[in-house]
Amino acid sequence: MFFADYHLHTNFSSDAVASPEEMVKAAVEKGLSEVAFTDHVDYDYPDDDSIFMIDYDKYFSVFEDIKNCYSDKINIKIGVEIGLQEHIKDRIEEFIAKYPFDFIIGSSHCADRMNLMKPDFFVSRTKVQAYTRFFENELANAKIYENINVYGHLDYISRYGIYEDNRLFYSDYVEILDEILKALIKTGRGIEINTSGYRYGMNTVYPQFEIIKRYKELGGEILTIGSDAHSTGYIADHFDTALNLAKEAGFGYLTSFAGRKPEFKKI
Numbered sequence: 001m002f003f004a005d006y007h008l009h010t011n012f013s014s015d016a017v018a019s020p021e022e023m024v025k026a027a028v029e030k031g032l033s034e035v036a037f038t039d040h041v042d043y044d045y046p047d048d049d050s051i052f053m054i055d056y057d058k059y060f061s062v063f064e065d066i067k068n069c070y071s072d073k074i075n076i077k078i079g080v081e082i083g084l085q086e087h088i089k090d091r092i093e094e095f096i097a098k099y100p101f102d103f104i105i106g107s108s109h110c111a112d113r114m115n116l117m118k119p120d121f122f123v124s125r126t127k128v129q130a131y132t133r134f135f136e137n138e139l140a141n142a143k144i145y146e147n148i149n150v151y152g153h154l155d156y157i158s159r160y161g162i163y164e165d166n167r168l169f170y171s172d173y174v175e176i177l178d179e180i181l182k183a184l185i186k187t188g189r190g191i192e193i194n195t196s197g198y199r200y201g202m203n204t205v206y207p208q209f210e211i212i213k214r215y216k217e218l219g220g221e222i223l224t225i226g227s228d229a230h231s232t233g234y235i236a237d238h239f240d241t242a243l244n245l246a247k248e249a250g251f252g253y254l255t256s257f258a259g260r261k262p263e264f265k266k267i
């Protein structure tokens with residue numbers, strides 16, 4: 001069976017602790033057949049532009065060595081998780097074109113050029129207003145970033161809300177989410193099921209099931225599952241749950257990527 005973790009960070013990302021080799025060894029021990037490393041690139045990250053900068057020449061050379069070393073045990077894909085913001089499109093396109101990535105996750109870690117880990121984005125808005133505005137940012141990104149393969153943790157905003165009840169109720173955002181999903185589907189882009197919610201105590205995957213199901217209903221085919229692990233212990237965390245949700249949503253396949261081209265693998 002195709003058992004692949006398509007969202008992993010190493011200590012090339014400043015917020016992760018394990019080396020690439022430690023992550024690969026742990027993935028092999030967990031029985032994974034494939035992994036995609038997707039360290040962070042976040043240009044113009046509000047408050048601090050220096051924390052997410054990686055030396056990609058070094059990155060590719062380190063990973064090529066590890067790929068060769070472990071080629072009989074596991075398929076290793078070299079990817080990236082890019083923080084999308086409308087105003088940095090040229091910089092991102094230039095970066096993507098420069099390196100031979102297998103796989104690209106585009107994610108929203110900011111909205112309206114604000115850091116979502118701080119309250120500023122939320123303080124003057126109700127929950128529905130803030131979450132809707134976040135999705136408007138994602139829609140704008142979905143329309144212009146045609147070179148990403150999947151949009152990461154699509155409803156992540158609920159992790160950062162400052163409200164008494166931060167839960168996101170799908171029915172409040174049906175129209176805007178449909179627009180995002182349709183924009184992605186139109187150009188062969190997908191979504192991921194990100195299981196990191198479990199380690200943050202949210203007891204859910206991102207995005208929630210209704211959104212995964214709706215993506216499929218609208219004709220979406222490209223789906224990956226990723227733990228977003230920043231250390232070895234969380235590799236493939238809650239993948240049973242994620243696989244079941246994928247099947248329940250109607251997916252018979254997950255997507256593997258090589259040179260950013262999709263290949264469908266039965267689940």
Ligand SMILES: [Zn+2]
Nearest residue numbers: 081107152153
């Ligand atoms: Zn992310």
Ligand SMILES: [Zn+2]
Nearest residue numbers: 007009081228
């Ligand atoms: Zn991530």
